[in-house]
Structures are given as structure tokens and as C-alpha cells.
Amino acid sequence: MPLWIPITIAAAFLQNLRSTWQKQLTGALSTTAATYVRFSFGLPVAAVYLWALHEIGGYALPAPSATFLIYCAVGGFTQIIGTFLLVTLFAYRNFAVGTTYSKTETVQAAIFGMLVLGDHPSLGAVAAILVSLAGVVAISMAKAHLTAMNFLRSLGERPTLMGLGTGAAFGISAVSYRAASLSLHDDFLISASYTLFVVLIIQTVAMTAWLAWREPSQLGKTLKAWRLSSLVGLVGALASVGWFTAMTIENAAYVRALGQIELVFTFASSHFLFKERTERQELVGILLVIGGLLLLLFLR
Numbered sequence: 001m002p003l004w005i006p007i008t009i010a011a012a013f014l015q016n017l018r019s020t021w022q023k024q025l026t027g028a029l030s031t032t033a034a035t036y037v038r039f040s041f042g043l044p045v046a047a048v049y050l051w052a053l054h055e056i057g058g059y060a061l062p063a064p065s066a067t068f069l070i071y072c073a074v075g076g077f078t079q080i081i082g083t084f085l086l087v088t089l090f091a092y093r094n095f096a097v098g099t100t101y102s103k104t105e106t107v108q109a110a111i112f113g114m115l116v117l118g119d120h121p122s123l124g125a126v127a128a129i130l131v132s133l134a135g136v137v138a139i140s141m142a143k144a145h146l147t148a149m150n151f152l153r154s155l156g157e158r159p160t161l162m163g164l165g166t167g168a169a170f171g172i173s174a175v176s177y178r179a180a181s182l183s184l185h186d187d188f189l190i191s192a193s194y195t196l197f198v199v200l201i202i203q204t205v206a207m208t209a210w211l212a213w214r215e216p217s218q219l220g221k222t223l224k225a226w227r228l229s230s231l232v233g234l235v236g237a238l239a240s241v242g243w244f245t246a247m248t249i250e251n252a253a254y255v256r257a258l259g260q261i262e263l264v265f266t267f268a269s270s271h272f273l274f275k276e277r278t279e280r281q282e283l284v285g286i287l288l289v290i291g292g293l294l295l296l297l298f299l300r
Contacts, residue, residue, distance in 0.1 A: 004250040005258065005297065011242025012262040018235040021228060028225050031087050033218035036211060039203040040222070041233020042240065046200050049241060050193045059190040064198070068183045072195060075176030076202040082169030085162050100140040101163030106260070107133060108171035110253035116175050117182070119251045124299025129257045132292025136260060138285030139267075174243075174252040181248040192244040200237075257296055260289055 018038065025034040053059045062068075089099055106129050113119035121129070141148075181188070181195040211219050222229055246255045267278075267286050 002250070004246040004255060007242050007249075008246045008255050008258045009261055011239045011246060012259045013265055014235050014239035014242065015259075016262045016265050018232055018239055021232050021235065025225060025228055025232065029221055030215055030218050032084075032207075032215060033211060033222055035083055035087075036204075036207045036218075037222055037225075037229045037232050038236040039200055039207060041229045042237035043197075043200040043204050043233075045234050045237035046193070046197045046240070049237075050190075050197045053190050053193050057189070059187060062184040062186045062191060062194050064194075065183060068180050068195075069198070071176045071180035071183060072198045073202055075173040075180060076199045077206070078169045078176065079173040080203060080206065082166050082173065085166040085169060089159055089162055089166070099163060099166075100137055101160050102166035102170075103133065103136040103140060104164060104167040105170040105174075106253055106257045108168050109174045109256050110251075112171050112175040113178070113251055113253050117179055119178075119253070121251060121253060122300055125251075125254060125257075125296060128292045128295035128299060129253065130292075131295060132257055132260055132289050135285045135288025135290075135292060136263065138288060139263060139282050140285075142279050142281035142285060171256075174247060174256055177244055178247040178252045181244065188245060188248040192248040193241065195248075196237075196240050196244045200240075254296060254300060258293055261293060263289055 022034055022038065025037060029037070054061055086099065086102060089102075110119075110121050110126070110129060113121075177195060177199065180199075181191040184191040184194065186194075208219070243255065243259070264286060267282070270278075
């Protein structure tokens with residue numbers, strides 16, 4: 001089994017866990033501050049991981065270039081922009097339409113990957129991505145009780161455009177991280193670790209400045225909630241280590257597509273652990289996601 005597959009599955013599982021804990025922070029923090037925590041409290045974890053690879057693993061630190069720093073900045077800021085757009089969508093009455101369109105991230109990542117890096121997915125991989133995308137859209141529509149007609153009629157509306165913008169931002173960030181890591185021309189472990197460390201510095205500095213300007217009281221509140229914030233930072237950083245490492249090894253679109261297995265984890269926990277009712281459309285969506293992921297693994 002290629003190494004990027006188990007790494008991606010582990011990253012998706014950890015991201016699901018991070019999201020669960022991050023939601024608990026929203027009661028004590030603003031949405032922006034809860035997002036900030038994943039960067040600021042994750043930075044020390046990334047620093048320790050990079051130090052361990054260098055001092056214990058014996059890896060030499062890469063020599064960053066201007067190209068590397070540009071890709072890191074583009075990836076870091078587009079990820080922040082995508083997060084803000086996603087959060088802003090919830091202010092709209094028909095936010096569900098927008099969030100559904102944001103799931104086009106994998107397709108957009110494939111397009112940006114071809115344009116920026118020349119990563120051309122195979123026909124089998126394209127089919128797999130489209131099948132899993134259909135499953136994700138079906139799940140989102142079922143949860144929001146959207147009809148196909150409402151979904152299609154929403155084209156051109158602001159929430160739809162914001163949703164597509166969210167998917168584009170996340171797609172650009174994924175491809176930028178892969179481009180930054182590959183530009184170091186080093187072993188994938190140290191390249192991914194160094195890229196993550198630099199990106200988290202950029203994001204932490206940017207969001208600290210933003211909070212100090214717009215929500216200064218929230219900075220102190222993040223420190224008061226240090227126990228849960230530390231857990232979010234730890235698990236979030238470990239998930240990011242997985243994402244960055246996998247995207248250094250393999251096409252970012254493939255990694256993000258396989259990362260949709262997170263939906264399967266969420267479905268399994270809600271259905272089997274919490275005994276929540278599952279609608280037929282959700283079940284069809286999950287089967288499509290699983291089918292798409294299997295196609296990706298065997299036909300990529």
C-alpha cells in the first residue's frame with residue numbers, strides 16, 4: 001500500500017477529532033478565535049516535530065527560496081480566506097446551498113494542480129473524484145433537506161458563489177502547500193514538516209494581528225481556555241503533519257479526495273454510537289463516497 005494512503009486516513013481521523021473539540025470552544029470563544037487556536041496552539045507542536053526530525057532524525061534543515069515562501073504565504077492566506085468564507089456563509093438563510101457548493105474543493109484542487117504543478121490525474125482518478133463528489137453533495141443536500149431543483153436554481157446567488165469561492169480557496173491552499181514542499185527538493189518528511197512550520201508562523205502572525213485589531217478581548221480568552229485549546233492545537237497539528245506529508249508524496253487532489261473518508265467516520269459514529277436516524281439519501285451518499293474512494297485507490 002502506498003504510504004500516502006494510511007497517512008491521509010490518519011489525518012482525516014485526527015481532523016474529525018479536532019473539529020469535535022473545536023466546536024466545544026465556540027461556547028467560550030468567537031468563531032474567529034476558535035479558528036485561531038488551531039494555528040497558534042498548533043505551532044509549538046509543529047516546531048517540536050521539526051526539531052525532532054532535525055536533531056534526532058538527523059535531517060538537515062532545508063534552504064528556503066523566494067518561491068517556497070510565496071507558495072507558503074499563498075497557501076496560508078487562502079486557507080484563512082476559505083475558513084472565513086465558510087463561516088460567513090452561515091449568516092445567510094440558504095447557507096446550506098453555499099456549503100454544499102464548497103465541497104467542490106477536490107475538483108478545483110485537481111484543476112489548480114494541473115495548472116500550477118502539471119499534476120495530471122488519470123481518467124480513473126477523475127471518475128473517482130466525481131463519484132465521491134456526487135456522494136458528498138448528496139449527503140449535504142440530505143442534511144439540509146435540499147431538492148435538486150433548489151440546488152440548481154441557486155446558481156448565480158451570493159451563497160453559491162461564496163461556496164464555490166470557499167472550495168477554490170481550499171483547493172488553492174492544498175496545491176500551494178504541495179508546491180511549497182516540492183520546491184525544497186528534499187526528503188518528503190523534512191520538506192513537509194518545514195513547510196507546515198513556516199505556514200503556521202504566517203497564519204499565527206496574521207491572525208494574531210487580526211484579533212488584536214478586531215477582537216482584542218478574544219486573545220486573552222484563548223489563553224484562559226488553554227486546556228481545550230492545547231488539545232485542539234495538538235490534534236490539529238498532527239492532522240496537518242499528515243496532510244502536508246501526504247500532499248508532498250502524492251497529487252493534492254488525490255489526497256483531498258481520499259480525505260473525504262472523514263465523512264464515513266462521522267456517519268459511522270452518528271449511526272452506530274449515537275443511534276441517529278439515517279435518511280436514504282444520506283446512505284446513498286455514503287455509498288457513493290466509499291465507491292469513489294475505492295475507485296481512486298484502484299484506478300488512480
